[in-house]
Amino acid sequence: MPRRFIHSRTGNRLPTGEEVEVQLPLRILRTRLKGLHFESDKTFLLPSAMSGLRQLRRLYDEHPGAAVLVSGHADTSGAAEHNLHLSEARAQAVAAFLQDQVEEWLHEYEAVSRFKPWGTREDQHMLSVLQDSQGPFYVGPVNGLNGSATQAAVRRFQQWFNAERGGNLTEDGLCGPKTRRAIIGEYMAQDGTTLPAGTDLAIHGCGEAHPEVDTGDGVQAQENRRVEIFFFRARIIPPPQTPCPPGGCPEYLAWVESTVRTIDLDGVDQEIPFLRLVPPVLSFHGNVLARLEPVEPRPLPVIKTLSLGSVEIEEVWHGPDGNLYFIPPSGVEGPVTSLSLNGGAGRAPAEPAQYTRDPLESVRSLSQQMEVLAQAAELRVGQSRTEGESSKETRLRYEVIRADGDRRLEEALVRIAGAEGFSEAGEAITTEFAELIERHGQEESQRVATLFPGGPSVA
Structure with a gap:
């Protein structure tokens, strides 16, 4: 039987003239979701995690056939046993999302859980991401209140789902199990967030063990509230130990030791x-x-x-x-x-x-900026009214935005007038300037009359 050697990163001295075996080291890829992707004591995966999961899928495509392990971690704010179960549940929620396991999530609405239950708040989160041709179904605050805005969003989703997906949801604005199943399905089906069918995937919860940053007991630490996803070349070695023992598991240390690359999925880049x-x-x-x-x-x-x-x-x-x-x-x-x-x-x-120095193009781009600022102010008015603010509060917000816009434009006009080549542009730029200011004044007056038919006063 041939002698067996363990590969050393510093090199191996092997005998000649005989058959030998060299065990190659594991090559593990580790990815991490370390942002605020879960609410306190909850297992629902927030929309903020979607970009990271798209990046995860692209990485998997670069390593097809890899075995995947989802490992959940918690900080020390809470009882250790509770945090262990919480980390396992969060890992399970991520794994279910990656595999489009709708029923796993739907069960969170119905089951008696040791964690905060799912309900209207989770519906609002998902409907704020899902959209039809008009935009997101829900644009109000995520507050867990099943009010008129939430019911209108649900009804619009039901109508869209029936028309576009051939569903048969009752269009009553109420989130029953059938509607929630459809919402979860669409949320999980977002482009580029699902692993291929048949992927070897396992979960593991480490609780408070193996923190990213050492803290004392009872400390909230975002760095420690994380989910790590390991890619193994063929199978998970060593397999996870469940449950993770109180002092931590040697398997996790072995995975990290064999990791050749760690990628944080929360970077904006x-x-x-x-x-x-x-x-x-x-x-x-x-x-x-x-x-x-x-x-x-x-x-x-x-x-x-x-x-x-x-x-x-x-x-x-x-x-x-x-x-x-x-x-x-x-x-x-x-x-x-x-x-x-x-x-x-x-x-x-x-x-x-x-970049161009042409002052005439500067003035024309200034016109574009005026329009952008005006549209931004209009959007803020619509949001204020959706949130139930009074007419006075809404008008004050509009005035603040427009005053800021006017300040920017005044500064811009000064810079353009002092720009190299301005005086040489002659009558063309003078005419463009005058028309721009006149048009801006007329459009602003019309906009205010439309948005606030009761008059301009905020008193």
Whole structure:
């Protein structure tokens, strides 16, 4: 029988002239979901996890046939035994989602659980993501209240499901088991979040053991409230021990020791589609508006900070058209070849774009910005009314948004007027300027009369 050697990362000295066997090390890929993807003491997988799970599916496609282990972890805020069961239940919820096991989730509404039960709040979360041609079915606050807004959202989903999926749901706005089964099914069926049928998948709960950050007892720590998904080359080695013993399991330590790559699925750079800068872009010597749009028809995530090459952008917001808008600093120009979002690596624009100094294009882009700000104010009014705010509160919010918009525009006009080449543009740009201001005033008056037919006063 041949002698057997264990592969060493520092190299092996093997005898010659005889048959030997070398046991190769495990090659394990570990992914982690460390964001706030579960509410306190709950097992429902929140919409914030969807981008990470899409990235997980893409990784699986790069490692087809891998065995998958979903390992849940908890922080120390709570009894150790409770947290052990909670980590197992969260791992099971993720595994069920990855396999489109609708009945597993539906059971959470019906079963008597040691954790907080599922109900209207979970319905609202799912309906805020699912949408028809008009947009998301539910746009109100996630508060667990089965009020008129929630029932209207449910009824609209029922109507859509019957028309588009050939369902036979009762269109009464009530979330019974049949409607919830349909909602869960659509939530799980989101593009790119399901592992292939037949994937070897197991779950494991570590509870408070094996924390990412060592803390004392009774401490809430987001880093420790996580789900880790391991990819094994053929089968899970060593197999998980259930339940995980109080001091932790040696199997987990073995998985981590054999991990060759760890990927955090919560980085914004993982979820950003390729973006393109839309020409005419902007003149850093006068223009005030730039637009980034996804090359693929995918919604942009929330973006708070933006860097184009070495240029830091301070003000970023999402337009109602689904694109990203920002106001650049002055004094910089040139092609953009790299992109950074929220401090993450980001993705480069599909095509580098050259900025323009043309002040006439600056004025025309300013007109676009006026329209974006106006639409944003209108959307905020609609949201305020949906949330039940008084007419006075709604009008005050509108005035604040418009005042901020006017401030931005005044600053932009000053920058454009002082831009290189402005005076040489002559009558064309003067006429464009005058028409822009006049048109802006007329449109604003008409908008206010439409939104607030009772008059402009907020007193």
